[in-house]
Amino acid sequence: MASAPPVRRTSSGQPPSLREQSLVPVGMATILPEAARQVRHLEAELLASCHRFGYDEIILPTFEYLDVLAPGLEPTLVENSYKIVDRTTGRILLLRPDVTAQIARSVAMGMVGTRFPLRLSYRATVFRYEPEHAGRDREIFQVGAELIGADDASADSEIIILLIECLRQVGLRSFKISLGHVGFFKGLLIRAGLSPEGQKRAEHAAARRDLPRLGEILSQERVTKRSAHRILDVLELCGQAEVLSKGRTLAKGERPLVQALDRLENVYQLLCATGFQETVLLDLGEFRGFDYYDGIVFDVFTEGIGVELGGGGRYDQLIGRFGRNLPSTGFALTVDRLFRGLSLPDRTKSVGLNVLVVAHQGLSTQLVSVAQRLRQAGIRTVQQAVDPSGRDLVDVAVEAGLEANIGTIIVVGVDRSKPEQVVVLHPRDGRRISGSPGRAHFRKRTVSTASLIASLRADLEGTV
8 A cells, every 4th residue: 555645745746855844834834826826726626526526616614612522533633633722712723734624614514405315516725733743734735525415326336427527627648546444444353352442443443554563563462463463464455346245254244344344235236337437446454544433445546646536435323422313424535635746747837828918117107098998808917017228028038938938918008008909929939938939039010009909809819
């Protein structure tokens, strides 16, 4: 399975310098404009995929009252949450450490309605304290989806298929879904006679794939060597359909173990029938790190990223901690990890217009008027007042366009005697500017402000 995750990086893809590390809190992100544009586009594509499956976006608060959300959080997560005192009430607030618990609380309170199943999606940032040496982020950007009020194999397969389609939509070429059922591994621990505390410690070790630690725990719990070997072997029991046969041998007909395998087999068969056999890998040791998972669970991995991109599973008892139980399943993707795993060219660059409007500093009214007219027409427009200092205004505008990396330049006020006219400049070699070309490398024409928008759109149609 996956090893430790890569170091948090800047938008350039390079590790932060020592000075940057001293200025920015450890595990927190500064995403610069180029990367920010791509990340937001990535999030939008993920949410659009969720929308096509019928999932409606929900926006949740960044802060929660500790006493309200705590029933949905395991003690370790509460301990690793960032907390402050609410100045108004004196109650303890915590920065959101987990979105699924927030959604469970919202559903239990009836805030999302009472018609089930509910299909919800979100993009949010969660905050968790991680030791610096762990190499994990403390600020985590997520996009996810939750299916609430449905309890059958088709619901489990729906959320996994949605995850797969999200990854395909954003262009991830190669990935694997590791699919399991926590009931199988928990059943083995119960059968081995572990104490409740020992079982909890064993589950945490299994979630981290820490076999030496798990072996120590089993020894401390005085589990027989045969049972201990079976439990440790399960963590390495991965593959296709043959894994289920091996699991049934280990189950020895015990009802909880057999039921877990039956549900896992049903979901796996549905995914295979839908054409995802090569994408899904059965893993009887799949065990996520949150204690509210109680059924089908899964993680997604890709080459080059030493940790899962995301995952999820079934949590039928979580909403019951805030009210009545509702069968539920969902997933979350870590956007930063997915962004690093894509290794794709920038697909976010707009095919539409990107325009720079330039005018002499003394023509601010005309500059703002032309720029605003373009924006109202849906054209992305940057405006810039310049001081030519005796130089030709068109040459100064070309330099401004190069500096802003914008190819289409509109120059206002070239001929002061004709205020209704502007000069439009386009690179002769198409859509991009390279090197340091002068005005000779641009096509130039004069148009009226009244016909400017139609003229620009005609240029766009001619280049697409």
